Amino acid sequence: MKTQHVVVVGGGLIGLSTAYALLRDGHRVTIIDRDRLGSGAAKGNAGELTPQQVGPLASPHTAKDIIRGVFTRTSYLSIEPLQLPRLALFGLGFLRASGATRSARGAAALAQFSGEILPSLQRMAADGIDVSGGGDGYLMTSSVEAELQAAHASYRRRAEKGWGEAPGAILRGTQLADQEPALASGVAAGFMLPGEFSLDPITFVESLIAHLKTNGAEIREGLTAERLGDGASVVCRAFDGSKTTIRGDKLVLAAGAWTTPILRKSRVRSAPVVSGKGYSFTVPVEQMPNTLVHSMDRHCVAIPMHGRLRIVGMMEFGSHPEHLNRQKLEVLTRAASGVISGADWQNRTEEWVGARPMTADGMPLLGAIPNRHEVLVAAGHNMHGLSLGPVTGEVLADLVAGREPVVAGKPLDLRPFAINR
Template sequence: MPTGEVAVVGGGLIGLFSAHYLLERGYAVTVLEAGSGLGGGAARVNGGWVCPARSDPLPSWGVVRDGMRSLTSPGSGSFLLSARALPRVAGYLARFLASSSKGRFLRSWDDLDLLNRRTAGLVDELVEAGIIDALQDEGFLMLHSTRDEAEASRASLLAVSRRGLCPAPEPILERQALLELEPGLGDAAQVGFVHRGDRWLDPSRLVDRLGESLASRGVRPVRDTPVLALRQRGTSVELATRSGVVEASHAVIAAGAWSEQLLRPLGIRGYVTPGKGYSFTIHPEHPPTHVLRLGETHVGVTPMGDRTRVVGMVDLDGTPEGLHAGRIDVMKRKAAPYLSGIDWRASTDEQVGPRPMTPDGKPLIGCAPGAERIVVATGHNMLGLSLAAPTASLVADLVAHGPAAAVPAFDPMRFTDRRR
């Protein structure tokens, strides 16, 4: 039976799921959270999608094009760069560009599927255990203004279905059939289709239920305790905090967008860079019953009980915090033609959450070099909710078995010059 206590650095989705699977293995767990409550960062500020079929890596030529356009026209795309931030994110962008070729994109997607093939089964187990509830599966409604756009979108998802992670998309529907499904659609929603297989939930509810489950099983969350540094000494790990040193048998770095400052002293250059995602709540006259994907806008709409959340954007301004109201305005302008019966001025819960972005769109999961008792689990880009369960299961394997359990595709050292 495992002995010792594992210190998990970060109370976001990856940290909380890691605590769950470590408990399942018989470890004692302490969660060290920098904020005042669990579920900081992007854990609550997301679309709530458990979406293996939509888990392709971000780096691609289309996203590179969006980023370049945004330098001169900030409202033109979904991947936004700030000219003032370029010096701070130059290392990330150089490696992002190198990862954006078609061949690299497809290889990274294959690697992500190594995790995603386990997502559905693990999520089903968590539903059966009562940790996940209110998981919705009515389908994603893909909306477009022209039939050509809809056919191209459907062909893309048909190709995705051949990867074996989702069914084929349903036939294309015209305007009247769409209105029968969703009466609150605007004039831009002329054609579309339903795509099933991916599911969604309320991420805040998930964080709360997971936190309650962990507490009931003895996990000790230590709030307002940022970890400043950590090192392995013999058979233990020391974690330095403002209030003193915490000792554990193992540590897991799951600090999301703030992980890079802990990785560099360990010899890992992960280039984990915050990419801000925005969300807000609208109050439609006819609340949707499907997740809505709004054409080429890269804006999504998720029904969450009595709320309707709008999500979108990757804002790469080099900082993990700070909401730019102009980004919300851009999302509203893009979404408005697709939806009717909404007072856009009455939106609420405007939020921003930093996603931990990596240059190749894949997470960093593995043991630190020369310190196998320190496990890295960060850099999940926009896929934290979808990849949380399989990542955390792998984390438990790494704590139990060390580097022997590593998956080379997610090597935390893959961007590091090993000659240093």
């Protein structure tokens, strides 16, 4: 295979995973980041890799939530009213994607990756990347009976199609308390999803960066990509305001929630990627949960991570991706206090906000820009950039090499992920 110089714009979960797969293929790689590598949504997230749960956010159920999100400040999902004009097109696209047929089509498109999420991570682990800190199996909980039954049935159906492992039996009362003694008393029921995995994204990202450096990646931090140049080049601005053009044989644009402005400035028409902010913090607990606990009705996740408990949740569409809204941390704390007992909620540390790169239909943008085969986009991985990072990197390496991407033994249908859909 011909060795190429590939410029990767964005050193987040997708850019780093892509750089990893490209180096493994023997290419020369330059990674550009406007800040430090891993400074976007890469490290403060929930650390979940979810063959079962990888799917679009838009569904008949969340359509109601997105409308409610405009009017309430205490919901897990919120939209800043002032941002409504800017988000109108995205909102309409989201509502369109929420219909039963379209959301099922979206689920099938993303399920193409399900069987390769953990194997691609294991290939990284075999190469020395640190995937520790979490473990196998999630406890899914809900006190809303209809929601619990619907989720259980949906995971059973997915497993029958080969999209992840089947859920365990529904647990209640002492069975539930035995499974997870750290649950708050109001949690009525739950079931295990044994095939999901979690890790500590801080140690994962740091070891991935160390691996890339050891294996010869060129790192250019503090360079903001402004627009594409000609061929496989990108025009960047440094901290001191000076401009520089970085050029390769191929270019991969992986700037997460910040991707759309770069494409717009480059006059490339694309499905918009908008920021859906999420929050996390660490909290001291009397008793660490045995596994990750995902509360479906309270919309939050409690994750044991290298001996500390991280709480994650919220979806806030609106203002600047970097802005931490303290009110949202309070809403998340209230939600989590109904899930986990014995936590010292006043002593939160590592408070963090991150921007999920959201698309209206939940599909990432993957592939070459039309008529510019030397420029590829890998962005818009929604809530699944860690799950999909390692396999996305392998798909991008295939595309750079001119190979047809094969995922879990089948040719990948890239049409749902077209840049200008």
